[in-house]
Amino acid sequence: MKNEHELNVNPDRVIENECAESRMMGDWAPEITRREFVKAGFTLVAVGLVAPPWLATLAHAETSRTLNGLAPANDRILVVLQLTGGNDGLNTVIPYSNSSYYRLRQNLAIRENTVIKLDDRVGLHPALTGLKDLFDQKKVAILQGVGYPNPNRSHFRSMEIWQTADPDGYQKYGWLGKYLDTLGDAATNPVLSVSLTQEKPQALNAGIASVPCFASLGDLQALTGDAALAETMMALTHSANKGDNPANLIKRSTRSALEAIEKLRVAMRNYQSDVTYGADPFGRGLQQAAQLIAASPATKVIYVSVNGFDTHAAQARTHENLLRNFGNALKTFEEDLAKMNKSDKVMTLVFSEFGRRAAENGSAGTDHGAAGPMFLMGGKVKGGFYGDHPSLDSLDRGDLKYQIDFRSVYATALEWLGADAEKLIGKAFKPVNVFG
């Protein structure tokens, strides 16, 4: 008895065997939109045999979603950009007309004549020319003083709080993972969300959805041209069920890698852009996000993370470089999206786990603080300021007090995606009215 599975009649398995052959036959359909999936769903499931497994299952999920009377997911995309380490918000969005700022930041204050002034009170760090252009185009919302009650100043706990949207508890699933789980194709779409990180951020922890993480899309090269091996790998990972035990996780990760590669590699091949990104982590990250958006219509959430914001000493130069790359990459990304006619379909959310202490420390750096600015960018975003700059004269143990709860911003993002924010966050937070 060589292979017990082959003795059973397992329709999925049959489709898979056929699909392994279709893979060998070369490239399948170059690209297909979500709407076409839905339209083609019945046919594809019936025909089944020519579609690669991810497509067959995807079409099947869309079909059953329609049959169950659920609206199809909207065609909007959320890009999350994480500034890891705690960005110094006070030197990002600067209250340049406030003398307290210069008193608190004797070495680190950005001189008033170099601040990029946005109104008569607040301006941007001089390195943020890219962001300024977006602001002028009214494509970026600057949300001031975002935080939560009793802020935690540990990088790790604080990141956990942001990623689970739960300052009081220790939830297993992330705020985006919970959203992905509500989608009809959560279990079957291998590229519903892609994280351009080595490890999966907790925000994308889901019960059903499996999120592939690639440190670089350059890793999407074929594992092997060996069909027997590909078939064996698929079969080996086929028995993974929804359980959370590590063996299932291992199988699901392998499988989502294989399926995502299969899907994305072909799609990416034809991607070309005449927009030039910087060769820094922001540029590389957002360029890959643009590639995914251009090539993979089944992808709803893309996650990018850039390190280096933990600036305790000699902050000025480091922070300047980070902000320059950040602003320029955002601007290039928006240009790229506009060229591919996706600007109105994509919103980018920028966050950091905390801001820095209002006063600089003795090392020309800043220690861990609390509230800080967030940014929302996109063609549908009504640019401008949301909320006032936090007061520098009424600090909480040396930290800026928050005015907008970050969960309100999440509610905005979930609203963008067409999700039930209150249900996902577990509490009602009024979305920030950035869509005008």
Added chain:
Amino acid sequence: MAITNQEKCAQLLRRFGLGAPQSEVDSAVSRGYSETVEAMLAFEKAPNEIDDEEILTILKGDQNAIRPQMVTTWWIYRMLLTKHPMQEKLALFWHNHFATSGSKVQQGQLLLQQIQMFQRIGATNFHDLVLEVSRDPAMLVWLDGVTSVKGRPNENYARELLELFTMGIGNYTEQDIKEAARAFTGWSIRRATGSFFYRADQFDTGEKTFLGKTGNWKGEDIVRMAVEHPATAKFIARKFAHWFISDNPDQKVIDALAKTLVDSKYDVKALIRRIAHSEAFADQKNHRAIIKNPIDFVIGTARTIGMGERLRQNQLSDAAGQRVAIAYLRLVGNILRKMGMAPLYPPSVAGWDGGTAWISSGTMLERMRFADTVMGQAANRQRPLASQPPLYQLMAEARSLEEVVEKLQTGMDVKFGAETKTRMLGFLTEKGGLSGLTPRNPTAMNGLLKIVFASPEYQFA
């Protein structure tokens, strides 16, 4: 239910060492479990057969200074060759605990000193270790101690000392951090010599209130009070339990280890003995219950299938031997980086997350791709240390495909479930059966290895 003595010996060599070929497991069994534990712990007494200077000189080439990446490569070399794997495993444990990165500490010499310090005193006393770390030049640069002076304390080290190195979050206040930071003012380094330097005139001599006690505390006092805080023993015990017992250790196991740590006045060796001889360590439910980190996976595999030994036999005295070693080490360094664990480049001061965080679609892909490194296919022309002999030798006497799988299990220190075995047999049959498994047809062996490296069973130590 307890595991067999054979399984326990293999587990000891996997977890407290860096994996071992079957022959070493066999000699551990015949020597006896307790004796093996003691022999592993006695590494300080045995001579070190690796010449650090020699390999560092080769890595340095015509460069003036040691760069951080060279320290990574040097350490990989040691891990692959060492006859005292516990020394390296503990150094790695402490590097993960007191994680310091070359991304900020760009002087390789300082990083080298820090890792050598872990190698030297990693199995001694936790209190001494924290004190050494607090004065360690690489750490002082990494967490900004060098800039912390009277009237202008930098909180970075104080915060991580309390949060990550000793007590753990929730056992101190923000005010404790500020006061502790004052006690570390003046702790600095001499740039020229890369050594610790106490700037007495920059020390804040005022009274500080730390953990409810007021006094003219110095950095040494903060270290002592933090180490002696009851939360610290539990925090450290939990970390040891995670690394050496299970990804999900029982609380009562952790509590018992914490008690050992306190009773022994923070003796690391006492803690290791307690773990190695605990019921939990031998419990079936904790057998193969830790997800291998990339170093366990890559270095462990290389040592288990005899590639570490082959590298040892390679001559560093001639240019060809040096080229082979460097090419191979770079290959290994590269795959470790892609799997997410380049030594000296932890993602943050919290080290690597561990457990299921090692498993993502990207890292599983790299685990599969490790087959190319093992088969020499990832190294373009050089094919350094291609594994053909060790692996094919393993298969040589097999008379059936089932026997191939059996030998693979023994030779690679893994136990496959029925499903994996079935799939392997199916794959091998398609590849021409026994006669397909020859060096002339490396794709069969490469594919087989990819299946091994992707299998759930192989991910566990």
